[in-house]
Amino acid sequence: GAVVSQHPSRVICKSGTSVKIECRSLDFQATTMFWYRQFPKQSLMLMATSNEGSKATYEQGVEKDKFLINHASLTLSTLTVTSAHPEDSSFYICSAYPASGGPDTQYFGPGTRLTVL
């Protein structure tokens, strides 16, 4: 089946630094990717929709200046957590789907565990 990768799988950083997380669709082109955040024992919360070649669409309550999303190609979207703080520590998951696909054709990455000290 289709594969979506994320890099890094784990990252630990100091408060105030910025962290970039990559999401790649390895064997298909994805015009749209989604970024989710998951707190312990909580559901996945959609943060933003990343569209290739255009600005991301952020969910209500998500700071777009805090969580910068770039979808520069049909196989790569990046999420940059700027000036990270301990409350940004979380599990970040991306998903992608082929251009003609429906909601059941989303493929998820394995997630990135961010810990901010």
Next chain:
Amino acid sequence: GDSVTQMEGPVTLSEEAFLTINCTYTATGYPSLFWYVQYPGEGLQLLLKATKADDKGSNKGFEATYRKETTSFHLEKGSVQVSDSAVYFCALSDWDGNNRLAFGKGNQVVVIP
């Protein structure tokens, strides 16, 4: 807005036991319903789906029936195996062309040999 509620807490059971994970939803439209599974160290994978009322989704011995009257989509498996140990997420998509999914909290299932 649309939301999904899963039963609280992890589920621990013995091999060959019957598994049920409850899922109920709230939606304004006519959503499609999904169960996703996440094995350790891997991304979420679609387990099964149902797109309209009374549809039954099935895969790998798991089943779930779209019950509009009770707004439910409970997941069942008659005889679990150790390899079924994973986290299971119920989700819905109100098919409006945006492909957005709303997830439940997930249930950790641990199957003991």
